[in-house]
Amino acid sequence: MSSTPISDFRGKTTIIKQRLSGLSPFGRAASQHPSWGIFEITDGRIIKIKQSTLTLNQLFGNAKWWDHAVIASRACAKTEEGWDKPSECIEGRKDTVTLPDNADFRNYIYEFKWEENGNIIFWKTEITGQNNKN
Numbered sequence: 001m002s003s004t005p006i007s008d009f010r011g012k013t014t015i016i017k018q019r020l021s022g023l024s025p026f027g028r029a030a031s032q033h034p035s036w037g038i039f040e041i042t043d044g045r046i047i048k049i050k051q052s053t054l055t056l057n058q059l060f061g062n063a064k065w066w067d068h069a070v071i072a073s074r075a076c077a078k079t080e081e082g083w084d085k086p087s088e089c090i091e092g093r094k095d096t097v098t099l100p101d102n103a104d105f106r107n108y109i110y111e112f113k114w115e116e117n118g119n120i121i122f123w124k125t126e127i128t129g130q131n132n133k134n
Contacts, residue, residue, distance in 0.1 A: 006104045009044030016041065016129050020051075037112075039127050045099040047127070049073050049092075051114045068114040068121075070095035075108040078126070084109040 020035040038050040049070045056063045073092030076084035090097055095112070099105060111124045 006044050006106075009041060009105070011043060013040060013042045015039070016127055018125070018127070018129060020123055020125060035121075035123075037110075037123070037125060039110075041105055041127075044105060045101070045103050046096065047073075047075065047092075047099070047105055047110070048096045049110065049112050050095065051112070051121075051123075053116065066116075068116050070112045070114050071120075073097050073110065073112040075099060075105075075110050078107055078109055084124075 016039045018037050018039070020037050034054045036052045036054070038052060040048040040050070042048070051068045051070060053066045053068065054063055055066060071094060073095055075090045075092070075097045076086055077088035079085050090099060090108075092098075092112075097110065099108065105127055109124060109126055111122070113120055113122050115121070
C-alpha cells in the first residue's frame with residue numbers, strides 16, 4: 001500500500017481493516033480478544049474510524065464481533081523518524097478526521113478513543129493495511 005500513489009485513492013472510498021491488538025479468538029489468553037480498526041478513507045483524505053472487538057464464547061465455540069463507536073479522534077503528522085508531531089495534529093469530529101487538500105493519509109498517525117465495557121480505550125496507530133501486533 002505504501003508504494004501506491006495517493007492519486008489512486010482520490011475520487012473513491014477505500015476500506016482498510018487492520019488488527020490493533022490481541023490474539024486470535026483461539027489464542028492462549030482468553031481475555032485478549034482481537035481489536036480491529038476499520039478505516040473508511042474517502043478521497044484519500046477523509047478518514048472515518050470504526051473499532052470492533054472479536055469475542056469467543058468458549059462454551060459454545062462461536063465468535064461475535066462487537067462494534068464500538070469512536071468518540072474522539074485526531075491525526076498527527078509523522079516526522080522523518082516515524083514519530084508523530086503533536087504540534088501538527090488535526091482534531092477530528094468524533095470518528096472522522098478531515099485532512100487538508102492534497103494530504104496523504106499515510107503521512108499521519110491516528111489517535112482515537114472508544115468506550116468498551118464501561119472503559120474508555122485509547123489507541124494510536126498508522127494506517128498500514130497490515131495486521132499490526134502490539
